[in-house]
Amino acid sequence: MGSFILLSLLPLLVTGIISYSESGKSIENNARIFSTEIVKQVAKNVQLQMAQVESDSQALVLSDDVQSGLLRYAGENDAERVRARADMTKILLDAYGSFDYINQKYFLGTDMKIMDAQVFPQLSAAVVRLVEHATGPKGRPYWTTLDVFGGDKSIVMLRDIYFKANGRGAGSLFLGVDQSHFAGVFDNVDLGSGSGISVLDSRTGSVLLKTASKSAIAATTTPDQTLLDDIRSSLAQRRSVGFLIYDVKSVANTQDNPSGKYVAAYAQIPRTSWFVVSSIPYGNLLSEAKSVRNQIILIGLLCFAASIVLAYLISRSISTPLEELIDSMKQAEKGNYAIRMTQEGDDELSTLSQQFNDMATKIAQEHERLEERVGERTRDLEEANHKLASLSLTDGLTGIANRRHFDTVLLAELHRAARTGKPLALMMLDVDFFKNYNDHYGHQEGDVCLRKVARLMQSHARRASDLVARYGGEEFVMLAVDTDAASAMGLAEGIRGALEALALPHAKSPLAVGCVTTSIGVAVLIPDDEQTAEMFIRMADKAMYRAKEQGRNQVVMFGRDTTTTLSPA
Known part of the structure; x- marks a missing residue:
């Protein structure tokens, strides 16, 4: 009776498992598409903001005032060079002084010196080192980061400047852009509780921008190593978009995310080593599917408990003799062929008990004969194995070891x-x-x-x-x-x-x-x-x-x- 009841529950359990599996796959696939499109759009918005800064800077470096000032600074007249430094500093103040998001703004000559004489020596040295190691394409702006005081990072745009007259190098433009300038691209992005979106530098492994979410994954300043390795692998394979399911070992178990597993999508910002990354707790994706699954499991457990009670009541009157017979058969299976059933009567169980007793007697006799034959065969097999081992280690032609x-x-x-x-x-x-x-x-x-x-x-x-x-x-x-x-x-x-x-x-x-x-x-x-x-x-x-x-x-x-x-x- 218990078997029949369990069999009736089987379709319900299978349906629940399949439903959970299929819905989970569908939700995961939709999350892949949705989150990938989000990071691609955010990456595009960040690129547009960067393009605006690049466009403004291009107009500035091609202006007559900048070209004239750099030409005078490149000359050999010391007085003209001093005037040029003052003029170039004023040009930068006029051009970017009203922009709160421009933290640093410097012209550097071909001698790799900052023209603004009021710059702190420590900052000046950091800027010069950054410009010297810049590896961007010739003639195009190069974006990177600079560690400033207090452990903060400034997003930097570098642009080589060339004289319009002869195309020779005239110097460099250094613009330090505050991270808050790009924070607006995250304002309309909401991925749900515990989720986060950020911009990280795959080269240094540091987070440049992040949402204001208080979730553990969004608040961290160091990306998970598994995620970072996958992004670097995509960069090496020239793939600009990726999707990953990974475990964040540093995130403590919480009710929102009991397993620490996250779903991440990322997209590269063109011409940089920066990636926009969205992270969503895996548990949030499957919460609805888990609710349906839990309801199905609860119904199954209730039905299973009812079937156990019913099976117990029936076993008291019918299955107890069968259990005794099964126990005797297990004893015989373990080698106890002397056990015998004592069931008496004319019913089917009594007939089965008598047949079991007859079978146990015959098996005991056959077992004794079989043990004798097995002993003989074992001795023969040991001799054959010894000869075979000797042959396998000897060269057949010379008789020495092979x-x-x-x-x-x-x-x-x-x-x-x-x-x-x-x-x-x-x-x-x-x-x-x-x-x-x-x-x-x-x-x-x-x-x-x-x-x-x-x-x-x-x-x-x-x-x-x-x-x-x-x-x-x-x-x-x-x-x-x-x-x-x-x-x-x-x-x-x-x-x-x-x-x-x-x-x-x-x-x-x-x-x-x-x-x-x-x-x-x-x-x-x-x-x-x-x-x-x-x-x-x-x-x-x-x-x-x-x-x-x-x-x-x-x-x-x-x-x-x-x-x-x-x-x-």
Whole structure:
């Protein structure tokens, strides 16, 4: 009965979940479109305000008074230069003195000096540094920020000035615009409780302008790092508009925003590194959908509670014997096949109880036989696995370790040597002109030759821990623990000399000895945490190829500055 009631509730629950999910997606998509259009419009309004300042400044720098004053200041007459400085200061006062939003206004000559003699030295130095490091397009205004006294920032427009007569540089115009001048673009923007809109500089990561909202996200002067990283990524990809859902770790849990998650849209102000950013609490977007979801869940919980009560009442008269049978079956599932049901009567449950007792007896007998068979198969499997493990670590042709086994042992020995601080030696051996040998004597004789080389190397292993392996083709390796450079070179030379002394005929060898020879590369190191197996193998391999380049049938030691070579006299 409980199952049927739960099944009837399933459509209600599924409908609630789907409704919440779909409405959430729709609201999120609408928020993306709405907030993106808002920041684009605000960015456009800020750009228009900036364009007005640029237009006014262009008319000023092209005026005859400014051109004449800069020309006199660029001359060599000191008296004229003094008069020009006074005239240029007056021109700025006449042009911008009535504008409250222009905080600083300076002309700078080509000598990077402010013409207004009354400017504080500290401010003058800051202005000069800013002008010197300006990186705007030539001939176009450049917008940036300047830290002023008290920790505030002034929005700065810089413009290069050129003489109309010859197009040569005449100086620069510096205008410090108060942030309040741009605050009006936010007056008609209302994104709801807890939301905020601001202008931030992606280059410095600082907030230039923000709304007067008292919400935590709007009041902050430092943007969230996740948001800032996404904006900088968009800037690098030349995308001027973006949308992001992110968590603000610094925002405390509140009723308005319990998760600290925000939805942000941003748009770049053209020709600047500034972005208009709107931030809306994610919880505000989904508040309506959550209300519907909560109502559906409440109805579902009430119905579920009613079904539990009904199921309990029915179980008292019907399901209790079934629960006892289920409990007995669980005990049998855990391995207790001795349990038996005591239900008596002629009803269906009594019949099921008797059949369960018969089944438990048969399973107990089968379980005993199965355990015997499993024991036999386990022993057979262990023997097969032991043989398979041995085959997987051995080279089928030579009977020595294969490359897989070598890689495993090399990694372990590198770690051990790093802990103990003792040297580890690696020798890489290549049979000289083995292809010629195979072509002349045939592959069967070539295999015989490789087996002899393997046995010879195995016989030169000094310790049980030394490992000889076939690395591939006609290449072999020997790993010798606790072996310094001198011992390793002696061991390698012993192998080389023993193979030459074995005098295996090699009619197609270009070497004068006329027998099978080998080139051996030796690498010795006391490994540390930065050393890897690949680096160690590469060292020995480079030494081996150096031996080949130097004429073969010799031993070469890998070194940082020099390479030591041993070859027959």
